[in-house]
Amino acid sequence: MADSIQQQLQQLVLLSDSVGTGTAGAGSGAVSTVEEAMEQLGPLVHSVYRTNKQKMFQxxxxxxxxxxxxEIMKLCGNYHQEFVQSVAQLLKVRQNTSELQEKVVGLNAELQMSGKSLYEKKAELLGLRREHRNIQSAVDTVKGCLEVVxxxxxxxxxVSTKQYYSAIKTLSSLKEVYVPQIRKYAFGKILExxxxxxxxKLxxxxxxxxxxxxxxxxxxxxxxxxxxxxRMEKKQKMWAERDSSIKERYFVSSAVQFVLDEEFDHDDPVSVEMMPLYQCLHINEKLGRRAEFRRNFTEDRSDQLNLILATQVQFALASLKPFENMLHDIIGFFIVEHIILASAPDFRSKSDxxxxxxxxxAKLSxxxxxxxxxxxxDNGVAEVLQQILTTFTYVMEENAYDVRKLRELMMAVFGA
Structure with a gap:
């Protein structure tokens, strides 16, 4: 009976193993499912309790x-060394893993520190670059200000050395180029x-x-x-000699006399230094003050003519020199006006x-x-004065001035 129970248990174990592996021997009559094993265990237990063989079964x-x-111990003994080696290797791997993890943590910490240091260096570099740009901008601004100064x-x-053309160019550069560049600074505003x-000043x-x-x-x-x-007195003498050599006396106007005398007139042309006037005119044009300058110049010339005509004269034979000098001043004055009119007609008009x-x-009259x-x-005074005024009339007529009122004056005074 015991052998039978043992065989049945053996068969159940084999059945259990075959169920775990999914296979069973066909000749042993083993089953292939857990349900079949449970079905065989049930009758076995029932048989044990029915025959009262519990102790034997136990x-x-x-x-x-x-x-x-x-069997298990034997099996474990066979694989224990390999298991121990595997465990040892696993522990070693674990240790290596821990060490590697520590190194990774340390490397991460170092990387974090390096990153922080790099970030600080980068921030410092950006700050230095900003400072460099600010310094360079300040240097450029200072250079510009120094150039302006x-x-x-x-x-x-x-201006002090009378280099007015250079001064007007310098002033123009300051106004148009340099001042706009530094206008935002207090110095630029002061300069402007x-x-x-x-x-x-200029x-x-x-x-x-x-x-x-x-x-x-x-x-x-x-x-x-x-x-x-x-020069006109010489011409008058020439006219007198020409008239005395002509048998038939015909009246020849002064204008015709001037034309006839052109081939004999070899005197150098009158030259008057006009540079100060033209220079002042140019500067006032550049400064936009041409109208103001023209008005002031007209007033100055009028005052200067009044000053000439305010000369104290006496009409005595021995005292006609001041009057003659006054006429010379008038001639020179209007010759200058003639030159200005010819060289700068847009500044000094003929009507002026x-x-x-x-x-x-009118004042001379x-x-x-x-x-x-x-x-x-005094006939002597009248004769000399007539000659002086006649010469004066010819000079002014030669320079394109209207002398009709002068001739009317001479007709009224001398009857000629």
Whole structure:
């Protein structure tokens, strides 16, 4: 009976193994499913309890279990060394993994530190670059300001040394190029506000030179008047000689006489230094003050003519020299006006000069009219004065001035 129970248990174990592996021997009558094993276990247990063989069954089960334990121990003993080696290797791998993890953690920490340091360096570099740009911008601005200061100093130097053309170019560069670049700075605003003062300084310097020129022109104009008067006296002598050699006397006008005398007139042309005037005109044009300058120049010339005609004269034979000098001054004065009219017609118009000429003749006529009685009382004075005025008339007519009022005056005073 025990052998039978043991065989049945053995068969159940084999059945259990075959179920685990999915196979069973066909000749042993083993089943291939758990349900079949349970079906065989049930009758076995039922048989044990029916025959009252529980102890025997338990004993056989224990024996069977001991045998299986022995088999398991044997199996484990066979694979224990490999298992131990595997465990050792696993522990070693685990240790290596831990070490690697520690190294990775350490490397990560180092990387974090390096990254932080790199970030700080990058931030520092960006800050330095900003500072460099700011410094470079400041340097460029300072250079620009220094150039402006240099040009402003050069302007003052040019004005003081009368280099007016260079000064106007420097001022133009300051206004159009440099001041717009530094206008946003306080220095630029101060300089920009100083531009009108610089313009006024330049204009004042050029105008001062022109005033000096006008003042010094008095002697020059008298020399010009004297030169033209002497030349006209020579022509008058030539006319007299020509008239005396002509048997049939025909009236020849002064205009025809001028044409006939052109081939004999070899004198150098009258030359008057006009540079201060043209220079002042150019500067005022560049500064946009041409109209103002023209108005002031007209007033100055009118005052200068009045000053000439205010000369104290006496109509005595021994005292006609001041009057003759006054006529020389008038000739020179209007020769200058003639030159200005020819060289700068858009500045000095013919109507301006004609107005001045008419005013001058009117005042000259008034001077003679006030002394008409004294002139007529002395034939010598009348004769010399007539000759002087005749020469004066010819000179002015030769330079394209209207002398009809002069001739009317001479007809009224001398009856000729």
């Amino acid at each position: 004993k056989q089960v224990d024996v069977f279990a001991q045998r299986k334990d022995a 240099r040009m402003a100093a050069a302007f003052d130097e040019q 506000s100083s531009i009108p003062k610089m313009e006024t 204009q004042g310097a050029a105008l001062s030179d022109m005033k000096d020129w006008l003042y010094g022109l008095k002697k020059t104009t008298r020399d010009v008047g004297r030169h033209l008067t002497n 000069v004609d107005t001045l000429w008419d005013a001058g003749i 008034d001077i003679i009219a006030r002394n008409i009685q004294q002139i007529r009382e």
